[in-house]
Amino acid sequence: MMKKLMLSCEQATYLSALQEERKLSISEQMRLRIHLWMCVFCRRFVRQMNEVTSHTHEMVDVGQRALLSAESKERMKKKLYI
């Protein structure tokens, strides 16, 4: 009975990925919450992954500032307007 209720760390981290995309069932939610409450490592995992993915989104914004060189633009114009 207890075994069925308890998630393993492997299952808990798996559910944490799933959770980003779909609503977990109530039983999944409960079991994940209980596991995270008890397990410091999985709690760290979830927190750290959230931090990492918030950076990946911002990294895109930084890359957005990349500029094309004047030569590249000239090359493009030549290819386009022949």
Add this chain to the structure above:
Amino acid sequence: MLLGLFKIICFRMNENIYKIPDRAEWVDLYANKLYAYAFSRLRDHAAAEDMVQDTFLVALEKTGTFRGESTFETWLIAILRRKIVDHFRKIAKECSTSLNELNEMTESSFFTEKGKWLSEERPAHWSSSPMNELEQKELRRIISDCQSKLKTLQQTIFTLKYTEDISSEDICKELEISASNYWVILHRVRLQMRKCIEKNWFVK
């Protein structure tokens, strides 16, 4: 007076129909924006430039399909975005060994048979103090590095999901992988990314 109002409304409505600028101006008007969009996703100057070029070529061919419902720039970016997804899909296909990759991936384990963290794989405590600008920059460099160390299929999935914000369902469709394989790979990628970042940053 009513007629005047009507004229103003008509004028406003006309304004909403977006026009295509003269093609001689395309590069000057849009190249930088498109390039930045491509580069931020591909992280490769040459590839990004090629893709901008291709986008202009497609736009030249398909000018007739532009309906003016959005700005021309939005329309160009939609073409570019499509090209980027295609590019990732091609890469994913090229590693036709994707399933081997999957087996390989599950070989090195993070967990015991019972699904508990192996003692050497347990997430360590990361400093909880807020990072200064330099540290943030460094962390992003490391994330980038770790991302480039992932295997092709993993890298593609990570990029599509966490920078392109494409839904898992669409990623599965685009890359032609089953949902269950996708979740196994994504789970794996998250474990690996976290570990790689920790190794390079927090525990020195």
